[in-house]
Amino acid sequence: MDKFLVFTIVGLSLAAIYAVISSGLVLTYTTTGIFNFAHGAIGMLAAFAYWQLRFDWGWPAPIALAVVLLLLAPAFGLVLERVIMRGLQGTSEATKLVVSISLLVAMIGLANLIWTPGESRPMDTFFKGQKVDLGITTITYHQAITIVTAIVVAVGLRFLLYRTRIGVSMRANVDDRNLALLNGARPDRIGLLSWAIGSSLAAIGGILIAPALTLDPGSLSLLIVNAYAAAIFGRLRSLPLTFVGAIVLGLTEGYLAAYLPGENQYLAGFRPAAAAIVLFLVLLVMPNPRLRTRSQLREFFPAPSPSGMAMVAVAVVLAGVVMVTTLDTTSIISYGQMFPLAIVALSLVPLVGYAGQISLAQLSFAGVGAIVVAHHGGGGSPLGLALAVVVTALVGGLVALPVRRLSGIYLALATAAFAVALDRWVFNLPDFDIGPLHISLFQLGSTEIAPLKVFGYAFDTPSRLLMLSAVAFSLTALVVAGVRWSGFGRQLVAMRDSEAACATLGLNLVWPRLAVFMLSAGIAGLGGALYGMQLGSVSPERFNLVSGLPLFMLVVVGGAGLVGGALFAGIGLYGIIPLTSALFSFVAKINAVSPGLTGVGLGRNPSGVIPLVQEGVRPLRRDRVVLPAMAVAMVAVYALRQADAYGNWPFVALLLLVFVVANAVAGARARPGAAERRAAAAATSVGDLDWVGITSPWTSGHLAQLESAFAADGLPPMTVPGRSRAHDPSLPYGLAGTQIREWRGHEATPTAVATTNGHSAESSEEVVHGHARG
Amino acid sequence: MATLEVDDVSIAFGGHTVLAGASLQAEAGQITGLIGPNGAGKTTLFNIITGLLHPSTGRIRIDGQDVTELSLHKRARSGLARTFQQLELFAMLTVRENVRVAIDIRRRWSHERGNAAALTDAILERVGLAGVADERVTSLPTGQGRLVELGRALASQPKILLLDEPASGQDDIETERFGHLLQELAADGAAVVLVEHDMALVMEVCHQVHVLDLGHMIATGPPAEVQVDPHVLDAYLGTSRTVAVP
Known part of the structure; x- marks a missing residue:
C-alpha cells in the first residue's frame, strides 16, 4: 500500500510536468496551427540555462528562475514567432513540421556546442531532500512544487483564455481565423503571445523534470513525445482533456516503475516506450479527422523528365566510380553511407512529396530491413535483399493499417510513436518466438550482416559495396520517378492537393494511403539492408528516431517531391558535412547546427533547394556545346588524378571549378537568346x-x-x-x-x-x- | 421517384442552426436550381448530400436508396458528382491530368475498360478546355478552373451533378456557353442541381427552383412562379414589416 502511494505521488508529479509542457504545445498549435516539435527542446535549453545560472554560476534560485522563465524563455518564443513561424502560413504540414524539427536539431546542436557533452552536470531538486509528511505517505518539496505548479498553470490558462480580452481573441482565432480577423483580432499579436507563453511553459517543464533525468540534450528534447501523448488526449485542442491525458500517462509511468519486474529483459524497455505506445493507442481511437480541402499549398513539384532522370541515374553511378577509384578505403567506408541512406531518403519522396503524408519512422523501417537481411540474408543471397524489402513493406502496412484514417500531423505522430517504441523497446529485445516463428533482432548488441553475393560475385569490399549502393540508388530513383509518371502517382498527387475532391470522385482514400506507405517502407527497408551490408555489423542506435529526423528534414529542404531532394539529403548529411568538418575544425562546430538552420529557411521557399538548382543549371543542361565540353574537361581532370598528378583536394576543387565555369559560360550563352524569346512571347x-x-x-x-x-x-x-x-x-x-x-x-x-x-x-x-x- | 431526394435535413454548427428541415428533389433530365442569399446553407446542403458533413436529422436518397450512412466514396460511386464553390483543383497537375485522375478513379472501381486517353480528350473538348489541356490548372483563371471541376465531375459519369456556383468567375459569353452545356447534360439524362447567384442563368435553364433562406426551404416551383413569390422577394430584398407592439 505504501509503495502504491509513493508511486502515485511519483506518477502525479510526472503528470504535472507533462501537463505543463503539453499545455504549452496545445496553446501554440491551436492559436497558430504550428505543431512545435521543438517544444521539448525549448524546455531542454531552459533546463541547461537554469543549470548554468543556478549551479555553475551559483545564482540564487529565485533570480535564476526569474531570468529563465520570465526573460529568456518568452524572449526566445517571441523571436521564434517573429523570425520563423510567421513565414509558414499557407505551407503544407510537412513543411511546418520540418521547420520545427530543424529547430529541434539545431537546438540540440546548440546545446552540445555550448555545454560540452559528456561532462557531469548534477542538478538538484528544489529544497533537496526535504519532505512533507502527509500522514499516509510523504511527499518531497520538489514533488509538491511540481504538482502545485501544474494547478497554477491550469488556473492561469483558464483565466487568460476566458477572462482576458487577448485570451478571448485567442480562442476566436482557433475557431475561425478569418472571422476573427474580420472582427479586428490581430493574429500577429496573438501568435507572439502564444509563443511567448508556450516557451515559458516548456521551460517550466524542462526545469522541473531535469533533476530526475540526466542533463542530456537528446533525452530531454524527446520528452516531447510524452507531452504529445497527453496533448493527443485532447486532440491537440482541449486543455482540460490534455490535463486528463497527462494524469493517465504520469500514473501509468509511475505504476510501471513500481510494479514492472525490472530484471525481465523483455519488459526492461517497455516503461520508456510506454508513452509512445499510449500515444499510438489513443490515435487509434481518435474520431475521423476532417478531410483536407482547399489546400492552396505553396509547394510545387513538377513531374521529373525522363532525360533528367536518366542524367541523374548515370551521374550517381559515375560519382560512385570516381569515388571508388580516387578515395582510400577509410574514406570509401565513411562516404559509402551516402548512397544507402539516400535510398532511405528516397523512400520519403513518394510518401511526403507525392502523397503529402508524413512518416518519421523511415530510419526505423531501414532498421527492420537491416535485421531481415542480417538473419535471413542466406549468406548474401539476393533473395535476402528482396525479403528485406517485402518484410519491411509488410511491417509498414502493419503500422499504417490501424492508422489508415489519419494523415498529416496525426500520422506523423503515430509514426514517431512507432519509431520510439521500436528504438526504446523492440530493437533491444532478445530473441523470442511467436508460434513457429523465431524472431531475432539486434541480439542485445550488434548483429553481423553478410555482404551480397550475386552468381558467385561477392560485394565484399567497401568499393564494391559502394558501387552496389550507387547502382541501387539509381535504379530505385527510376522506380520512384516511374511512380510519378503512373496513374497511381497522379492519384497520390491528387490526394495531396484535395482529399475531399478525390473522395467525392469515388476514391476510397484508405488504399492509396496504405499502398504508398508500404511502398515507402519497402524502399526504406532496401536502404537499411544495403546500409547494414556496408557497415558489416549494425546496432539499434543507428536506426533511432533522432538519427532519422535530419534525413527527413533534409529531404524536405531539398525538395520532397523530387528524386534530387533525396540525393541532396544523402550527400548533404553523409558527404558534405563530414567533408567540410574534416577540412576546418570551426566548420565542424557550425555543422552541428547547420542542418537545423537549413530547415529554418524553408518558410521562404517551401518547394526546397533542388528546384532552385534545376533552374540554375537549366542553360547548361540544354547547351549542346558547353555540356560535352564540361564532360571532357571533367574526364581530363579525373585522368590527371588517376595519373597522380595531384591529390584529392585539388581534384575536388578542379571538378567544382570546371562545373562553375561551364555553368557560367552556358548561362552567358543562353542569355541573349532567352531575352529574344521573351520579347517574342510578349509580342505575340x-x-x-x-x-x-x-x-x-x-x-x-x-x-x-x-x-x-x-x-x-x-x-x-x-x-x-x-x-x-x-x-x-x-x-x-x-x-x-x-x-x-x-x-x-x-x-x-x-x-x-x-x-x-x-x-x-x-x-x-x-x-x-x-x-x-x- | 426522384433521382435525388433530400428529405428533411438539419444540421447545426455549435448551436448555430444552418439547415432546418430542408428538403429537395432533383429529377433526371432536369436542371434543378438551388438559390438563396449568402449564408442560406446551400453549400452546407451540398456537403451533406456528398457526405462531407453528416446531418443531425434527415435522409438522403439516390434512386430511392438511402445513402445517408454511406461513406463519401461509396456515395460518389452510386452516381453523385460535384464541383466546389471554393475550387478544389489538383494543383500539381495539368488540366488533362485533373480529368484523367477522375477517369482512372472511376475505372478502378467500375472495372470498365476503354480508351482513357480518348475519353479524357472527349471530356476536355466538351467543356471547352482542349486548348489549355496541358496547362497547369493553377495558371488558369477561376472561370476555367470551374470548367476543370465540371470536366472532372463528368469523368465519373454521374447520374446526379451538383454544381456549386459554376458560373462565378465567368463572363457573359462564357456563361451563355455554360448554360447550353448544362442543358445538354440534362438532356443526356443527368439530374443537375445548380447553386448559382447569376439569376439570369438560373431562370433561363432551370426546370425547378428551390429557394433556401437561413436554413429553411421557403419556396419551390418553376422559375416563373418562384420569381414572384413574396417570401422569396422578402428574403432577397427585404420588405417593410409592421411590428406588432404588445
Missing part, C-alpha cells in the same frame, strides 16, 4: 495583352496582334489614326482587355492549339496565327 501572347500598358509598354507588335485577332473573329479591324497611336501608352486598356476576352470566350478551342504541348506563350502564338490564316 494574347494572354499578356490584358497587361499591356500596365506591366509592359505598348508596341506595334501588340497592335498587329490585336488586328489579326479581330480579323479572325470577323470584327472590323481597329482603326488607328496614324502610326503614332500604336506607341501611345494611354490606349484604353479596358477596351483591348474585354474584346480579347470576348474573342477568347467565343472561340475557346481553336484546332491549332489542341495539338500543341508547349507552354502558354507558344500556344497563344498558334492561336493567333491559326486564326489569321483561317
Whole structure:
C-alpha cells in the first residue's frame, strides 16, 4: 500500500510536468496551427540555462528562475514567432513540421556546442531532500512544487483564455481565423503571445523534470513525445482533456516503475516506450479527422523528365566510380553511407512529396530491413535483399493499417510513436518466438550482416559495396520517378492537393494511403539492408528516431517531391558535412547546427533547394556545346588524378571549378537568346495583352496582334489614326482587355492549339496565327 | 421517384442552426436550381448530400436508396458528382491530368475498360478546355478552373451533378456557353442541381427552383412562379414589416 502511494505521488508529479509542457504545445498549435516539435527542446535549453545560472554560476534560485522563465524563455518564443513561424502560413504540414524539427536539431546542436557533452552536470531538486509528511505517505518539496505548479498553470490558462480580452481573441482565432480577423483580432499579436507563453511553459517543464533525468540534450528534447501523448488526449485542442491525458500517462509511468519486474529483459524497455505506445493507442481511437480541402499549398513539384532522370541515374553511378577509384578505403567506408541512406531518403519522396503524408519512422523501417537481411540474408543471397524489402513493406502496412484514417500531423505522430517504441523497446529485445516463428533482432548488441553475393560475385569490399549502393540508388530513383509518371502517382498527387475532391470522385482514400506507405517502407527497408551490408555489423542506435529526423528534414529542404531532394539529403548529411568538418575544425562546430538552420529557411521557399538548382543549371543542361565540353574537361581532370598528378583536394576543387565555369559560360550563352524569346512571347501572347500598358509598354507588335485577332473573329479591324497611336501608352486598356476576352470566350478551342504541348506563350502564338490564316 | 431526394435535413454548427428541415428533389433530365442569399446553407446542403458533413436529422436518397450512412466514396460511386464553390483543383497537375485522375478513379472501381486517353480528350473538348489541356490548372483563371471541376465531375459519369456556383468567375459569353452545356447534360439524362447567384442563368435553364433562406426551404416551383413569390422577394430584398407592439 505504501509503495502504491509513493508511486502515485511519483506518477502525479510526472503528470504535472507533462501537463505543463503539453499545455504549452496545445496553446501554440491551436492559436497558430504550428505543431512545435521543438517544444521539448525549448524546455531542454531552459533546463541547461537554469543549470548554468543556478549551479555553475551559483545564482540564487529565485533570480535564476526569474531570468529563465520570465526573460529568456518568452524572449526566445517571441523571436521564434517573429523570425520563423510567421513565414509558414499557407505551407503544407510537412513543411511546418520540418521547420520545427530543424529547430529541434539545431537546438540540440546548440546545446552540445555550448555545454560540452559528456561532462557531469548534477542538478538538484528544489529544497533537496526535504519532505512533507502527509500522514499516509510523504511527499518531497520538489514533488509538491511540481504538482502545485501544474494547478497554477491550469488556473492561469483558464483565466487568460476566458477572462482576458487577448485570451478571448485567442480562442476566436482557433475557431475561425478569418472571422476573427474580420472582427479586428490581430493574429500577429496573438501568435507572439502564444509563443511567448508556450516557451515559458516548456521551460517550466524542462526545469522541473531535469533533476530526475540526466542533463542530456537528446533525452530531454524527446520528452516531447510524452507531452504529445497527453496533448493527443485532447486532440491537440482541449486543455482540460490534455490535463486528463497527462494524469493517465504520469500514473501509468509511475505504476510501471513500481510494479514492472525490472530484471525481465523483455519488459526492461517497455516503461520508456510506454508513452509512445499510449500515444499510438489513443490515435487509434481518435474520431475521423476532417478531410483536407482547399489546400492552396505553396509547394510545387513538377513531374521529373525522363532525360533528367536518366542524367541523374548515370551521374550517381559515375560519382560512385570516381569515388571508388580516387578515395582510400577509410574514406570509401565513411562516404559509402551516402548512397544507402539516400535510398532511405528516397523512400520519403513518394510518401511526403507525392502523397503529402508524413512518416518519421523511415530510419526505423531501414532498421527492420537491416535485421531481415542480417538473419535471413542466406549468406548474401539476393533473395535476402528482396525479403528485406517485402518484410519491411509488410511491417509498414502493419503500422499504417490501424492508422489508415489519419494523415498529416496525426500520422506523423503515430509514426514517431512507432519509431520510439521500436528504438526504446523492440530493437533491444532478445530473441523470442511467436508460434513457429523465431524472431531475432539486434541480439542485445550488434548483429553481423553478410555482404551480397550475386552468381558467385561477392560485394565484399567497401568499393564494391559502394558501387552496389550507387547502382541501387539509381535504379530505385527510376522506380520512384516511374511512380510519378503512373496513374497511381497522379492519384497520390491528387490526394495531396484535395482529399475531399478525390473522395467525392469515388476514391476510397484508405488504399492509396496504405499502398504508398508500404511502398515507402519497402524502399526504406532496401536502404537499411544495403546500409547494414556496408557497415558489416549494425546496432539499434543507428536506426533511432533522432538519427532519422535530419534525413527527413533534409529531404524536405531539398525538395520532397523530387528524386534530387533525396540525393541532396544523402550527400548533404553523409558527404558534405563530414567533408567540410574534416577540412576546418570551426566548420565542424557550425555543422552541428547547420542542418537545423537549413530547415529554418524553408518558410521562404517551401518547394526546397533542388528546384532552385534545376533552374540554375537549366542553360547548361540544354547547351549542346558547353555540356560535352564540361564532360571532357571533367574526364581530363579525373585522368590527371588517376595519373597522380595531384591529390584529392585539388581534384575536388578542379571538378567544382570546371562545373562553375561551364555553368557560367552556358548561362552567358543562353542569355541573349532567352531575352529574344521573351520579347517574342510578349509580342505575340494574347494572354499578356490584358497587361499591356500596365506591366509592359505598348508596341506595334501588340497592335498587329490585336488586328489579326479581330480579323479572325470577323470584327472590323481597329482603326488607328496614324502610326503614332500604336506607341501611345494611354490606349484604353479596358477596351483591348474585354474584346480579347470576348474573342477568347467565343472561340475557346481553336484546332491549332489542341495539338500543341508547349507552354502558354507558344500556344497563344498558334492561336493567333491559326486564326489569321483561317 | 426522384433521382435525388433530400428529405428533411438539419444540421447545426455549435448551436448555430444552418439547415432546418430542408428538403429537395432533383429529377433526371432536369436542371434543378438551388438559390438563396449568402449564408442560406446551400453549400452546407451540398456537403451533406456528398457526405462531407453528416446531418443531425434527415435522409438522403439516390434512386430511392438511402445513402445517408454511406461513406463519401461509396456515395460518389452510386452516381453523385460535384464541383466546389471554393475550387478544389489538383494543383500539381495539368488540366488533362485533373480529368484523367477522375477517369482512372472511376475505372478502378467500375472495372470498365476503354480508351482513357480518348475519353479524357472527349471530356476536355466538351467543356471547352482542349486548348489549355496541358496547362497547369493553377495558371488558369477561376472561370476555367470551374470548367476543370465540371470536366472532372463528368469523368465519373454521374447520374446526379451538383454544381456549386459554376458560373462565378465567368463572363457573359462564357456563361451563355455554360448554360447550353448544362442543358445538354440534362438532356443526356443527368439530374443537375445548380447553386448559382447569376439569376439570369438560373431562370433561363432551370426546370425547378428551390429557394433556401437561413436554413429553411421557403419556396419551390418553376422559375416563373418562384420569381414572384413574396417570401422569396422578402428574403432577397427585404420588405417593410409592421411590428406588432404588445
